[in-house]
Amino acid sequence: MMKIVHAAIAVALSSTSASAQDLPQQQNPWFTDAQSELQQRLLRTPNTNRAKNIILLVADGNGVGTNLATRIWQGQQNGMLGEENVLSYEAFPHLALSKTYNTNAQTPDSSGTATAMMAGIKTKAGVVGVNDTVARGDCQAAEAGKVSSIVDIVADAGKSVGIVSTARITHATPASAYAFSADRNYEDDSQLPEGCTAPDIASQLFDRLESGVIDVVLGGGRRHFLPDDVIDDENKTGRRTDGRNLIEEAATLGARYVWNDETFAALDLSAGEPILGLFESSHMKYEFDRTGEPSLAEMVMAAITVLQNDEDGFFLQVEAGRVDHANHDGNLHRTVTDGVAFHEAVAKAVELTNTEDTLIIATADHEHAIAFNGYCGRGNPITGLCYGIDNAGTTHTGVPELADDGLPYTVVGYLNGAGSVIKQEAIDETSHAIERLHAAGQEMSGVNVASADDGNMDDTWKITFAGQVAAAREELAKTETGDDAELAEGEGLWIGSRTALTQEEATDPDYIQQALIPRSSETHSGEDVAIYAQGPWAHLFDGTVEQNFIFHVMHHAATVE
């Protein structure tokens, strides 16, 4: 691919009007590269073939911002400065921005967004495969609100279907391919509310395996397929209370079951479907921690190899489910390493298919409350501290930028999450903190008086400081005398400030990026995500679209005469 681009440069320059004008910058590599890009695009023709195969790859929680972090990380891992890197799907010719909100939520959740992509309609947050009339948790209403997914449509056309995820295979995104449920949490029967007669999500997956709609299933979530008195191959217990062992039942249907990297590697991929791979009791491991399990790219390779045996073609849904989870943790290191696993999975899908007959869509369901600080120099390690811009050179200065508190900060932070600089102090801790603050303040005032050339300013400062301490004490007094009934015993004030941070700490794989608002789990955000596409009718992805438009392009591409 890269070779073709480079070879095209020479041809490109001789034939453009810009070069004919003899501009002083025309030999600049930025200029010649862009000229060659232009030539490539002038040669493009829309692919209006009917799509034999469709592959929808979703990196959960990988909005435009998160994706930037992964792009730079992956580039830096390969010896680049990073910003110039191009991830596998970023080389796709077509792109749109996707508006991800749910009908009742500005900030979307994965089940509402997955239903939009798979069924072509937006719906409420937290429901799967049902329309907007169903309130989350209203079990009885689900049946009436049931919708069909792209899986039903392609299966009717004789195509094979595969579902792959690093999350539980009963989790929101994969569930949207085969299930309807008033609540995404109804992953097995033990999670159904009292009196609910609707089927749980795992049992619906089994039904689709049994009826021959779904052929390949690879992911986590083993516990939802096993009874609660059964211990699995990794010593974890099942969750089902109806006594059904869906793994054994699948085996009696002729499904080949695998549960770790060894049994997965031993699969004869030419021996056909169905295949059921459940590699963890809950979610599969983060790529950074992965042991004893196949990678996402390996699962994609296996799925495509099996599904390609169908002459009618196939539909494959792939989810990198844990980019989202690492973001929820506020841990950028695992976010980007799972992001790279997604990049590799897309590259594998591209490698194993033909763009003439296979529509490949890479997207995300929603973004997170991730944000990027400035002003950081070129090649700045993306998980690390923000270093200055070198005015005379290219690469960053290696000198941390300092905030107004005199402390360095990382390039990436989160608006909320466990990395919050604000922490809850127990009551006695709070009083200690105030004492500490007070002592430090006195010490500080002393320093200031001695060294300051403007005595008034120090007075101003002392007054401000004394005011803060007084306010804190007042708040504290309330809690101690029980004036504020809402503060239970042992609870204290939420206070905090940033602390010193080294590059070694910031780039540690377990580092939690600083955040503002304290929340144990960082949140999704309503920001746009990108849709990258190649293959038949990929050119329909253009501009800013509603997320449910994705279904309509897949549907058109699969059924066009």
Add this chain to the structure above:
Amino acid sequence: MRQRSSKAVLDLDRRGLMLAVISGTVSLRTLARESASNDIVLLRDLYNKDLSFSDRALSSEGKRLSVTGYMAPPLKAESRFFVLTKRPMAVCPFCESDADWPDDILAVYTKRIVKVLPYNAKMTVNGVLQLGGVKDAENGFYSKVRLTEATYRRGA
């Protein structure tokens, strides 16, 4: 007018300096405590990548050591037990019906009733390392590795 704005800027600088001094005070105190206690290990140092016990863990079995991490919200009030995790326990209320424990956790049995620390405050636990699977008779919690007779403090 002009003077006032330059004062405001200086004020901000002073404030920044003061916060730095506060954090400096804290870290100096922490340093002093650390040098007094024995070696501090990270939770991840107890495990190999395949989740088997590391040489470090095997050689420390039965000995007292200090481990840093975060206190998971306790299962039960007024107990002498909590779980130490590598990163704060994050449960997305939208995405999960319950919390899954990570594989690499440490069960901590404390000398005194547990006083809960904020979920996002780094902490250090000192206790006697015990290896091997044990199910707690009282709360049913299964652990592969534990610190017993433990004391703990906020900070790393």
